[in-house]
Amino acid sequence: MAGHSKFKNIMYRKGAQDKKRASLFSKISKEITVAAKLGAPDPEQNARLRSAIQLAKANSFPKDNIERAIKKSSEKDHINYDQMRYEGFGPGGTSIIVEALTDNKNRTASNVRTAFQKFGGSLGETGSVSHAFSHYGYVRYDKESLEVSEEEFFNKAIDSGADDCLIDEDFFEGLCKPDELSNFYNLLQKEIGEPNASGFQWKPTSQINIEGEKLKSLFNLLNELENDEDVQHVYSNFEANEDEINNLA
Numbered sequence: 001m002a003g004h005s006k007f008k009n010i011m012y013r014k015g016a017q018d019k020k021r022a023s024l025f026s027k028i029s030k031e032i033t034v035a036a037k038l039g040a041p042d043p044e045q046n047a048r049l050r051s052a053i054q055l056a057k058a059n060s061f062p063k064d065n066i067e068r069a070i071k072k073s074s075e076k077d078h079i080n081y082d083q084m085r086y087e088g089f090g091p092g093g094t095s096i097i098v099e100a101l102t103d104n105k106n107r108t109a110s111n112v113r114t115a116f117q118k119f120g121g122s123l124g125e126t127g128s129v130s131h132a133f134s135h136y137g138y139v140r141y142d143k144e145s146l147e148v149s150e151e152e153f154f155n156k157a158i159d160s161g162a163d164d165c166l167i168d169e170d171f172f173e174g175l176c177k178p179d180e181l182s183n184f185y186n187l188l189q190k191e192i193g194e195p196n197a198s199g200f201q202w203k204p205t206s207q208i209n210i211e212g213e214k215l216k217s218l219f220n221l222l223n224e225l226e227n228d229e230d231v232q233h234v235y236s237n238f239e240a241n242e243d244e245i246n247n248l249a
Contacts (some may be wrong), residue, residue, distance in 0.1 A: 011051035011164065020110045025234055028056045029049070029069045029145075030101050034081050047137065047181040048090040051199035079103050084230075086112045087130055088123040091217040092210035097202050102230040111228050119221035126170035132237065133152050133202040136163070137181030140173045148192060160187035204231070204237030215240050219248045 020067055033046040039046035043053050049070075056066050063077075072078045082105060087097040100106040113123045139157075146153070148173070152167050157174035161184045166173040176184040176199055185198055210218060225234045 015110070023227070023229065024059060025061060025065070026229065028059065028061055028063060030081060031098070032066060033072045033078070034083070034101055036070045037078075041073060042060060045182065046222065047185060047198065048200070050182075050185070051197070053145060054197050055199070058198045084108060085126065085130075085228065086123060087126060087128045088112075088116050088121055089129065090116070090121040090161075090221050090236065091119065092208060092214040092236070094208050094210060094218055094236055095132055095204065096222075096225075097130060098140070098225055098228045098231055099233040099234040099235075101232055104230075110226065111230070115221060115224040118141035119224065121221055131203070132206070133204050133235065135178055135200065135202055136175045137178045137184065137200050138166075138173045138175050138186050138187050139181075139195045140171050140197060141192065142167075142171050145196065146172065146192065153192070156187060156191045158200045160184055160191055162188075191228040201233075202235040203236075207237050207239035209239045209242060211244060215244055216248060 006247055034050065035046060035049040035052050036109035039049060040115075041049070057063075081101040081103055084102055084105065086100070086109070088096050088098070090096050090134045098112055099114070100108050116123045125200045141153070148156070148169055153174075154167075156164050157172075160174070161180060162174040162176055164175045166175060174184065174188055181198065181200070187194070188193065215238075218236070222234055222236060225231050
């Protein structure tokens with residue numbers, strides 16, 4: 001069983017929901033459209049689309065907007081977005097993975113490279129840091145809404161096909177291979193009930209502790225990347241003192 005994740009640093013999304021709601025809604029809409037276009041328009045058969053819709057609902061994204069975004073995926077004149085992954089190094093020797101959806105590769109690559117350079121990082125080649133992460137699918141349940149114990153969750157998740165489990169102070173996660181997420185989700189849903197979230201993440205195999213000015217520069221870099229209109233997700237392998245994190249939030 002995976003250990004306790006006190007600082008929740010696997011995926012960095014520092015206040016995006018509160019800071020720039022319009023930007024968040026735009027990113028969610030784009031993700032829904034791309035997910036529906038790449039797979040089935042039915043979330044029951046499309047794990048990526050289901051994940052995007054769950055995120056949309058969690059952020060009070062209007063139902064009509066969800067349906068409109070799905071419909072766009074079949075329109076001939078709809079803008080095509082390329083899926084891009086950028087990898088680089090941040091302050092203190094940290095590793096960063098950036099996932100983006102873009103209609104202009106040159107613009108996005110330039111913006112990402114500039115952000116790294118601005119805050120003391122450097123953009124690397126594809127594969128330069130991803131080898132230090134594990135790519136997986138996850139199904140998450142908030143503890144307060146779940147009526148099973150830690151041990152019961154672990155057993156049911158493993159029986160449903162989980163490769164591992166993450167036990168946090170606020171939630172339980174069952175982890176699986178990315179291409180097995182739909183089946184794993186359905187099996188676990190039958191055993192426990194509807195999860196609060198699901199999707200795909202990059203989990204670092206080890207973490208680097210940083211502090212002081214390096215931590216501040218890293219947070220500035222992550223914020224800069226997160227606020228780019230083409231960037232969907234940012235992942236890093238940093239670990240830091242909780243008080244320092246709160247002071248920067």
